[in-house]
Amino acid sequence: MHLEAAATSAVKAGPTLIAFPPGLAVGPAVAQIATPMPHKKAAGEILFSEGEDAESVYEVTGGMLRLYKLLPDGRRQITGFATAGHLLGLAPEGICVYTAEALTEVTLRRYKRAAVERLIDEVPGFARRMLAATSQELRAAQDQMLLLGRKSASEKVASFLVMIAEQQARSGEDELDLPMTRSDIADYLGLTIETVSRTLSKLKQAGLIALPTAVRIEILDRDRLEDMAAGDELSC
Amino acid sequence: MHLEAAATSAVKAGPTLIAFPPGLAVGPAVAQIATPMPHKKAAGEILFSEGEDAESVYEVTGGMLRLYKLLPDGRRQITGFATAGHLLGLAPEGICVYTAEALTEVTLRRYKRAAVERLIDEVPGFARRMLAATSQELRAAQDQMLLLGRKSASEKVASFLVMIAEQQARSGEDELDLPMTRSDIADYLGLTIETVSRTLSKLKQAGLIALPTAVRIEILDRDRLEDMAAGDELSC
DNA sequence: CGAATGGTTGACGCTTCTCAAACTACGTGG
């Protein structure tokens, strides 16, 4: 019942999380096997931490989380932002490989991991759908590797803006709300806060975007931004 | 028959490819449904290219390939190295998302993609195994994101050496053969050839490794190398 | 109003990149 809803929601939102591609339905058997527990987390709360036992699988129904890994000295790499429709905590070895932290208030449905595993084994086609979703995440992760390893700061920020724009493609609006801070963007792109801020200022000066407020971004020249994101020189 | 062999081979080798975790067996139905075509590629040959239709799925049985994505101006990010046991070309949308190129001579088994898809649908447990393998790759991809976004050159090279060492863990040998060039290593770690070379020289000077020849590396202090790879300061 | 959090901007420095030259290994052909 609930997982079906997720199955029809949008895909993309960055790498490292499981999302159900659109057009997939799970089937009526689901709710009987895996009964969801409604959940809510306030901004800043941690859903689960890297290294913990993964006892539950969470389905995001609202809000946004950041998913990240840490180095011993505190350096952080955000591997993705999870939004409605994403499934978190499906670690195959039963251990969380990243931390999930609420960025806004977040609503979730919690499933017992064992129940989801049973679904995978027993509901025909369910494993296949999970496989498709996971493959999609893997593809996104590979794009992110290209970004982190080979793109300049301008190209990274442009890529980020294009990604957010695609995600918030509701109506024809070219105004974006950023739920995350500069620090989150920096840790997602492998940059520092200052470089993100400076790069946004440069894009603003170049007339590609406008910044009414810090968390609000208007895209003025989508085409050039996409060219820049793709690495088509003219990076500035 | 053949896929079972793969199912019992080692996992790790870097992100972005599908490998069968050890201890998984596919079952005797496989060979009947998806008959493999033996294949061979010489070093330098391209198996498939980014953007192409993914018509076949390849199972690597010997040798090594590099998997990479390109930016329009030629910048390259290697997302992983594929070795025996890895499955390539399982793009869910039917389009290759990276290029696979033989690094050494490579032996492969080719399956029709449609046949593998049928396997996924019809052989109980097969989709589940593919899901486990793909999740494992996703985990590795996340590790690589942390490396690319937040590790220093020394930490990157140390991580690479530890990875290769784990992969070539045959016997107690601490001598490694590198099938790839400095250029490949650089494009895997998000560095340049020169930085890789200089970093290896520094590690040699620090007594952590020895370099009998360019393609041969002896690990002298595994512990410190692993500390460095994990980001435990003392980076040098 | 003042503190706190987050964002912007500037000056400076360091890590890594770029450009260039020299060295090594290896295979080919004279």
Next chain:
DNA sequence: CCACGTAGTTTGAGAAGCGTCAACCATTCG
């Protein structure tokens, strides 16, 4: 067998992009 060419590697000098440190500004909240 050795000169030569080629591809790959190493090393150096200099440049640049991004990080670090620091000050200042904006917004929110008690």
